[in-house]
Amino acid sequence: MTNQLDNDKLPVAAQRVAFALRTAGWVCFWVQSVLAVVATIILLFAIPFAIPSATAPGSSTSAGTGGGVFFALCGLAVLVYSVYRAFRFTRLSRELRSPAANTVRPKKADTIKQVQLTLISNLSGMLLTLIGAEAISGTLLAKSLAQPQALFGAAVDFSRFIQPLDIFVVLANTHATVAHFVGIIGALWLLDRIHKQ
Secondary structure: OHHHHHHHHOOHHHHHHHHHHHHHHHHHHHHHHHHHHHHHHHHHHHHHHHOOOOOOOOOOOOOOOOHHHHHHHHHHHHHHHHHHHHHHHHHHHHHHHOOOOOOOOOOHHHHHHHHHHHHHHHHHHHHHHHHHHHHHHHHHHHHHHOOOOOOOOOOOOHHHOOOHHHHHHHHHHHHHHHHHHHHHHHHHHHHHHHHHO
16 A cells, blocks of 8 residues: 555656566566576587587587587576566666655666666677577588488498487577567667656
């Protein structure tokens, strides 16, 4: 009841911005968190098996080697930061709705800067995961082109075939890309809501 009374003291524009911050914050937080956890588990499972041993005879490159996975891991690290930024929106909403007299409510310019920082982190994370996707896709294309056409009468090196673990790395990178996309959409929606008030 007191929270409703305190919210009634807020201007309507501030109430709408606080609601938008809380909504976008929680939606982005949960969607990005779930996708980040799934992508991390997939990468942790796939990488040790996808990287061939350097001492193994006939070892070949895999989608788990090289720059592709490095960029995918960097994109995941930025995603963890973006999840924190999404959670920070919920705290900003609480500060905006705070009934305490000694609490300084965030200004519109400060709120916009926070949303822009989140947008930049999601854009940079998406760039990293897209670079990783390009590298991983290139490796998979090279493996598919190098596959032997005839299986009969010749010894076949199965490491030259695309393995299911290679697809796991692609799937993990795709999850991270989608998570960054959700963060970008949330930040753009917030900027639109803030500028309309």
